[in-house]
Amino acid sequence: MSQPAPRRFILLRLGYCHLKNVRGFKLLCQAARAEHMETTNIQEAAATVCDVLWIPFSYVPPMAFPNAKRIIYGPHNFVFPFGGWTRLDLRGDSRVSYNCLSEWNRGVVRKSLEGTAANYPLCTLPFPVDTEDFRPKTIEKSLDCFVYFKKRRPEHLEAVLDTLKRLSIDLGRGLSYVVLKYGSYKEEDYKDVLAAARYGIWVGCHEPQGFALEEALSCNVPLVVWDAAKMGDEWNESVSRPEYGEEEGAHVATSIPYWSGECGLVVKEADELMTALRAMNVLYTSYCPRDFVLRTLSPRACAARWLEGEAEVPSKIGPA
Numbered sequence: 001m002s003q004p005a006p007r008r009f010i011l012l013r014l015g016y017c018h019l020k021n022v023r024g025f026k027l028l029c030q031a032a033r034a035e036h037m038e039t040t041n042i043q044e045a046a047a048t049v050c051d052v053l054w055i056p057f058s059y060v061p062p063m064a065f066p067n068a069k070r071i072i073y074g075p076h077n078f079v080f081p082f083g084g085w086t087r088l089d090l091r092g093d094s095r096v097s098y099n100c101l102s103e104w105n106r107g108v109v110r111k112s113l114e115g116t117a118a119n120y121p122l123c124t125l126p127f128p129v130d131t132e133d134f135r136p137k138t139i140e141k142s143l144d145c146f147v148y149f150k151k152r153r154p155e156h157l158e159a160v161l162d163t164l165k166r167l168s169i170d171l172g173r174g175l176s177y178v179v180l181k182y183g184s185y186k187e188e189d190y191k192d193v194l195a196a197a198r199y200g201i202w203v204g205c206h207e208p209q210g211f212a213l214e215e216a217l218s219c220n221v222p223l224v225v226w227d228a229a230k231m232g233d234e235w236n237e238s239v240s241r242p243e244y245g246e247e248e249g250a251h252v253a254t255s256i257p258y259w260s261g262e263c264g265l266v267v268k269e270a271d272e273l274m275t276a277l278r279a280m281n282v283l284y285t286s287y288c289p290r291d292f293v294l295r296t297l298s299p300r301a302c303a304a305r306w307l308e309g310e311a312e313v314p315s316k317i318g319p320a
Contacts, residue, residue, distance in 0.1 A: 007034035008050040009306075010068070014040065015057035016076050020211045024127030024299075025054060028306055031128070031299035052306055059084060062093045072125065072306070074099040075208060080243065081109060086116040097123040101208040102257030108231070126209050126258060128302040129293055134218040136290065137195035144175040144281070146197045148212070150182035150204040153235045156226065159270040160201055167277055175281075177201075182212075194219040199264070199284040201277070202226065205234035206253035214258065214297055222264040222287035224276045228255045229268065258297060263289040 009029045011022070029036035034052075039045055045053060046065050053068035057076040065071060073096070078085060090096045098120055100106040106122045147164075149157050157179070168175045178193055182204075190212070194200075200216055202225040207213065216223060228234070231244035231251040245251050256266065264287055265276045295301065 007032055007307075008048065009034045009036055009052045010045050010048060010050045010054065011036075011038040012040070012042065012045045012053060012055045012060070013038060013057075014042075014055065014060075017056040018076070021056060021075075021127050023130065024302070027128045027130060027299040028303045031303035032307060059088075062090065062096045069095060070306075071096045072099050072123070073097070075101050075105075080112045081116075081118065086113065086118050088118050088120055090120040097121040099123055099125045101126055104206075104252065104254050104257055105208040108251055108253070125305050126297060126302055127211075128299040129211070129214045129218045129297045131218050131290075131294060131298050134191070134194070134215040136220040139195055141196060141198050143177060143193070143197040145177045145199050145201055146193050147177060147179045147201045148182075148204065148216075149179060150212075151234045151236055152203050152205060152226075152228070156203050156270070160203060160226070160273060163270075163273040163277060164201075167274065167281070170278075171281070190215075191219075194221050197221055199223065199280050202255065204228065204255040206231045207255050207257060209257060210255065213256065214293060217263050217289035218293045218297075220288070220290040222280065222284050222289050224264055224273070224280050225256055225259075225266045226270075226273065227266050227268060228253055260292050262287055262292050 009025065009032065011017075011025055026036055028034075032051075037048065037050070042060055042064065047067065049067040050069065052070050052072065053065055054072045056074065059073065059077070062068075062071050071093075077098075098109075100109050100122050102124050106124050109122055147157070147160055161179075164175055164177060180190065180193065194216055200221055200223045202213060202223045204210070204213065206228050213223070213225075229252070231253045232241075232246040233253070234241060234244060256263075259266075265280060267273055267276050
């Protein structure tokens with residue numbers, strides 16, 4: 001009896017690609033027992049038989065790749081679709097889809113395409129977390145918590161720190177914590193904090209996937225998340241993004257596209273922080289966020305989605 005042909009995944013790298021996505025793609029290949037191939041040569045990719053062809057940035061017509069069983073474009077071509085992406089009609093090729101990473105982002109893209117000539121499937125295929133690199137460490141916890149802050153208004157960080165101060169007074173002891181600001185720490189330092197902290201407080205902007213948050217969960221560190229409600233909640237004093245919209249309901253978003261109640265607690269407003277932190281300070285050992293990550297964002301779970309469809313991993317806005 002002849003052996004089935006080995007699987008092959010191809011990354012056609014024609015422009016920018018997030019390093020975590022590249023690493024995740026390699027993990028997908030390992031989990032699927034597939035050969036990993038990376039190239040910048042369109043002709044080489046076209047001539048090679050593969051199960052998955054991933055083109056994270058740029059567009060080459062799918063007809064150029066007759067030997068690919070599945071073709072995934074994105075997620076790096078746009079925040080909101082523009083130009084040729086609003087005119088593409090790919091209904092004749094069932095192999096093709098554009099990866100929006102998560103459900104809330106697919107909703108934004110779908111809404112942006114309304115009234116245009118575009119017609120192509122939008123999929124939500126997350127990249128896996130490196131669950132071996134980010135795993136619990138068997139060391140004594142030396143920090144009560146950490147605060148992760150990414151592109152939110154300064155007063156939001158001040159509100160968290162003020163709440164921690166008031167909680168320390170109520171408890172009769174100083175809570176130990178560190179503040180991690182996006183872009184100002186090294187990954188090894190982050191791993192050290194995750195190993196030492198009992199729980200985390202997350203104040204971030206919208207995330208199509210959110211690797212850093214998922215890596216904390218993979219280390220079995222539960223979180224109190226002050227969730228972003230819309231894309232316009234992102235704040236950066238040096239860059240204005242008026243297209244995100246400040247009005248209520250504009251481009252509904254979330255900081256936690258992959259989440260369940262076993263990961264921690266979610267708040268929407270500053271006045272909810274004290275109640276959530278009181279609870280987490282006592283109940284942090286009752287959460288099992290790593291179980292959620294292993295079940296939904298491990299290399300094996302994500303590889304199944306990339307090969308077969310989207311049913312294996314739920315994606316929804318906010319907590320389950």
